[in-house]
Amino acid sequence: xxxxxxxxxxxxxxxxxxxxxxxAALLALVLFNLIADPSFFKVSLGQNSDGNPVxxxxxxxxxxxxxxxAILAIGxxxxxxxxxxxxxxVGAVIAIAGSVVLRVLCGDDPRxxxxxxxxxxxxxxxxxxxxxxxxFNGMLVAYFKIQPMVATLILFxxxxxxxxxxxxxxxxxxxxxxxxxxxNYIPGIPVPTPxxxxxxxxxxxxxxxxxxxxGLYSQAVGxxxxxxxxxxxxxxxxxxxxxxxxxxxxxVAGFIKVSRISTIxxxxxxxxxxxxxxxxxxxxxxxxxxxxxxxxxxILGAYVIQFLTTTLFKFNVPxxxxxxxxxxxxxxxxVLSAPTVREKMKALSKKFKQKKAGAAQVQxxx
Numbered sequence: 001x002x003x004x005x006x007x008x009x010x011x012x013x014x015x016x017x018x019x020x021x022x023x024a025a026l027l028a029l030v031l032f033n034l035i036a037d038p039s040f041f042k043v044s045l046g047q048n049s050d051g052n053p054v055x056x057x058x059x060x061x062x063x064x065x066x067x068x069x070a071i072l073a074i075g076x077x078x079x080x081x082x083x084x085x086x087x088x089x090v091g092a093v094i095a096i097a098g099s100v101v102l103r104v105l106c107g108d109d110p111r112x113x114x115x116x117x118x119x120x121x122x123x124x125x126x127x128x129x130x131x132x133x134x135x136f137n138g139m140l141v142a143y144f145k146i147q148p149m150v151a152t153l154i155l156f157x158x159x160x161x162x163x164x165x166x167x168x169x170x171x172x173x174x175x176x177x178x179x180x181x182x183x184n185y186i187p188g189i190p191v192p193t194p195x196x197x198x199x200x201x202x203x204x205x206x207x208x209x210x211x212x213x214x215g216l217y218s219q220a221v222g223x224x225x226x227x228x229x230x231x232x233x234x235x236x237x238x239x240x241x242x243x244x245x246x247x248x249x250x251x252v253a254g255f256i257k258v259s260r261i262s263t264i265x266x267x268x269x270x271x272x273x274x275x276x277x278x279x280x281x282x283x284x285x286x287x288x289x290x291x292x293x294x295x296x297x298x299i300l301g302a303y304v305i306q307f308l309t310t311t312l313f314k315f316n317v318p319x320x321x322x323x324x325x326x327x328x329x330x331x332x333x334x335v336l337s338a339p340t341v342r343e344k345m346k347a348l349s350k351k352f353k354q355k356k357a358g359a360a361q362v363q364x365x366x
Contacts, residue, residue, distance in 0.1 A: 021285040022300040025329075029307050033314075040314065045190060055190045058310055066306035067194035068253040071201045072273065073280040073302040075246035077293050080281050082218040082235075082242040083141050084290030085148025089133075090250055090274035092159025097130040097254030098264045099163035102172040105179065110172040119179060127251040133159075134247020135240065142239035156274075164266045174262045183259030194256050201252060202299060209295060218242060222290030272323070276305050279330060 033040040043057040072090055079087050104125050107116035133155060140151035155162075174180075182193050209215040217238045220228045225235040253273075258264050282288055283304055284297030308329070312322060 019285065019294060019297040019300065022283050022297055022304050025283060025304045026300070026307065029304065029311055033311060036315070040311075048185065050187070052185060052187045053190045054185050058314060060192065062303065062306050062310050063195050064192040065310070066303045067192075067198040068256050068270075069273065069276055069280060069306060070198045070299050070302040071249050071253050071256075072277040073284075073298045074201060074205045074295065075242075075249035076277040076281050077284070077286060077295055077298040078214070078218055078242040079148070079246050080278075080286060080288055081222045081290055081293040082239045083148045084222055084288075085141070086274075086278045086281075086288065087137060087152045087243065087246055088149055088274050088278075089137060089152040089155035089159055090246075090277055091270040091272065092156050092163075093130055093133050093247065093250045094254040094257060094270040094273065095160045095163035095264070095266050096133060096166070097126045097251045098258035098269060099166040099266070100126040100129045101255055101258050102174065102264055103166050105174050105176075106167075106172040110167070110170040111175070113175065115174065115176050115179070119182075123251075123255050126255060127248055130251035130254065131244050131247040134243045134245070134250070137246075138240035138243030141243065142236040160266045163264070167264075171263055171265070179259055180262050181259075183256050183261070194260075197252065197256060201249070205295065214238075214241070215293075215295075219292050223292070275323075275326070277302070279326060280305055282330065 040058050043055055043059055045053055046056055048054045076087060076090070079085070101122045104117050104122035105115045105119070106112050109116075137148075137152050137155065140146045140154075141148050144151075181187075182197070184193065185191075186193055217228070217233050220231075220233065221235040221238045228235050228238075253270070257269055278288075280301035281293075281298050283301035284294055284299075286293045286298060305326075308325070309322060312325060313319075317325070
């Protein structure tokens with residue numbers, strides 16, 4: 001085989017790679033903004049209201065606001081791979097986790113002058129509570145064999161009410177500035193803190209996937225649970241564990257959410273974020289029916305979605321219209337990932353190669 005053909009095969013291999021989908025979407029958004037308004041990529045160093053240096057610009061906004069979504073995409077990818085379904089209770093459980101954080105910090109007084117407990121204690125308690133709710137979802141899916149979307153519909157419906165009940169339907173406010181550092185900026189550091197939190201979470205899950213069999217077992221269970229059982233792996237336990245991890249990711253996202261504004265609005269916080277998390281997994285080229293996954297592609301998909309959202313806001317698209325634009329993306333992804341479409345694309349590619357090979361033989365004979 002000639003070097004030209006080898007190079008061509010490598011080039012075509014890029015198009016077949018799973019991460020090509022989010023990269024192509026990102027490139028399309030970059031080109032659109034470069035043409036429409038190059039100032040979209042301007043990043044400037046200024047000062048916030050406290051006089052601390054901060055970076056500002058649309059790119060910083062994307063990195064900042066996509067932090068929670070990237071963290072949630074980690075858990076949603078594992079849940080999707082292992083259970084062949086999605087957790088739609090994410091936004092509601094974020095309300096619960098955020099409410100727990102505020103309850104621990106504020107105690108019985110919704111507006112205390114000082115925090116009633118250390119921030120790390122509030123965070124850890126929120127993690128435990130959120131993981132328990134994740135375990136509840138995992139139990140329904142793994143052991144009661146309820147379809148994931150139906151199982152998580154329970155908390156999707158009741159979660160925000162539970163969050164409000166935790167704080168007696170009040171809106172507690174944390175007046176301590178230190179609490180706001182986790183959702184905004186640490187004095188002297190111009191990069192938003194959530195960006196670093198997201199980096200830490202991504203690093204942790206990558207180490208877990210590298211040094212444990214979690215990724216392998218999740219994919220195996222999603223592809224064929226019965227075969228996995230015959231090989232000595234408990235598919236129910238794997239599904240259960242992925243939902244517990246999802247709960248942990250939700251706790252981190254919820255902590256960031258309430259830290260941003262030092263309070264909570266139960267009906268608005270993280271509204272529809274579960275749809276964005278699912279879309280991030282789909283945009284990463286992962287099959288929503290379970291099985292093989294690419295974690296990097298899902299995380300990149302989360303940033304692409306935030307890139308799209310920021311672009312739409314930049315061009316004054318009403319927030320009420322955002323779901324319609326995202327629905328178009330979903331339709332395209334679903335169509336492209338449909339088995340029928342993939343089979344036809346493979347058939348066309350094979351037919352094209354056969355014609356090209358035939359033409360090459362004719363030229364060689366001449």
